[in-house]
Amino acid sequence: MAAGGAAGPGGTVRGPNGPAPAAGAVERQPDRAADRGTRCRDDGAGRAGAGAGPGCAGDPAADRARGDLSVAGVVDAECLGGGGDPPGRGAGGAMARFVITGTGTDVGKTVFAAGLCGMTGAAYWKPVQSGLAGNVPNAALTGDAPGQHSACTGRTPTTRAALTDVAQPGSDRAEVEQLSGAPTHPEAVMLREPLSPHRAAELEGVEIDAEALTPPPGARLVIEGAGGVLVPLTRQILFADLFARWQIPVVLVCATGLGTISHSLSAIEALRARGVPIHGVAFAGDPNGDNMATIGQIGRVRVLGRLPHLARLDRAALAQAMRDNFRAEDFA
Template sequence: MRYVVTGTDTGIGKTVFAAALTRALGASYWKPIQSGLLDGADGETVAELGVEAVLPEAYRLTEPLSPHRAAELDGVTIDPAKLVPPTDDPLVIEGAGGVLVPVTRELLYADLFARWGLPVVLVARTGLGTINHSLLSVEALRARGAAVHGIAFVGDANEDNEATICAIAGVKRLGRLPKLDPLTADSLAAAFAEHFRIEDFQ
């Protein structure tokens, strides 16, 4: 059980979902490139949400920007050859932002996902605009030969948006993670257990 978790955009709840999935699978968590250290690292967030095995990033970049630009500002050259998934199994890998975010000026995350050959879980919002963003993301992944395992939604229930996206894209609707207040390790685990079937990831 090895999955890539990516999103339709930044700030949509991808890291929170990745933490929930990692914990439910008893998996290791790996974010190959962390940019935005000034705002804290996603590895720290998932650890606070109950993930025990957080693997070190290949690159840690200062500015909260696309990895290609954050690396340039830090004077770092990202070597794609170093972005090889750990051998841990189960494993959850989290990308950055959306599927077409540049890793370097020659390589997009979707290209990297296809190279790895691992199933991709797309995290999408439920509100206005998500149909377009989600369908574009699925098309971009498939155009590069990446396997889309399914879509996990985050936010308030929107039955028509969720059903429409999955029907048009022809992808599995994995579930929906509601916004949680408070967001804790326990509340997240309970919400994941209520709204997702672990069998869909096994």
């Protein structure tokens, strides 16, 4: 099988023939910090208010000034149960761009991302897709469909466009379209194997060019990573490094059940250590008030809400669950 890997807007895959052109790549619009002056608050429903007080623990700039890159240590009394970094607003308060990451794979990032797109009218972008739903290899890249596989190398612009214009069934992009109707951007990189992207790329004889992964333009954008915060894009570069370069606030999707405290706090620490702005935590799963409060308090992060498991997962049910459990203004 020939080397694979699809290159679309905003990214390239390096292969034996060198980097593919980053078709459609554009300058990222800056995301300006805002709402620094507001205090943490809790609305009584387990959701903390949007905005940390100046110098609150949880502000990476303040953390760095203190030399404190850990979630452990002194908890700022003003920020108990809240905290978090400023919302992802840009000039004029018009920007609302968020990275959705999580404590690991299958934690519910795509479903939450779809809900958030539906609630806020944001577009969706998954820069790197490895495998498809159910952890099966990416059918578009098996070579069964002549032309598509070469498109995945990024060497044939015409067929690459044909591949990326339509969401691949089973991709996170397709799930978001189905669950929200939101506009979606083509993936920058599509890899066949349902593995960590660095390894899936290696198996196709290519390397992801993380430098070329540039978010598409747009004031309202939801970007989903792959797996957890420290998943490698290459053997040198992790997703959290990419998020640090982008400086787009992240929403960390965390499970609610046993084991989540350590997973969540570890992820928060890894993000803070790299200076990634943390917008807040979105929980996914059954109620567990103490786990949620504990992560909010010790992690000094804003708890944005909890998306319950939906017995029937469709667009209407997801939209209702988002309305019931999150506040659109927390993502404005």
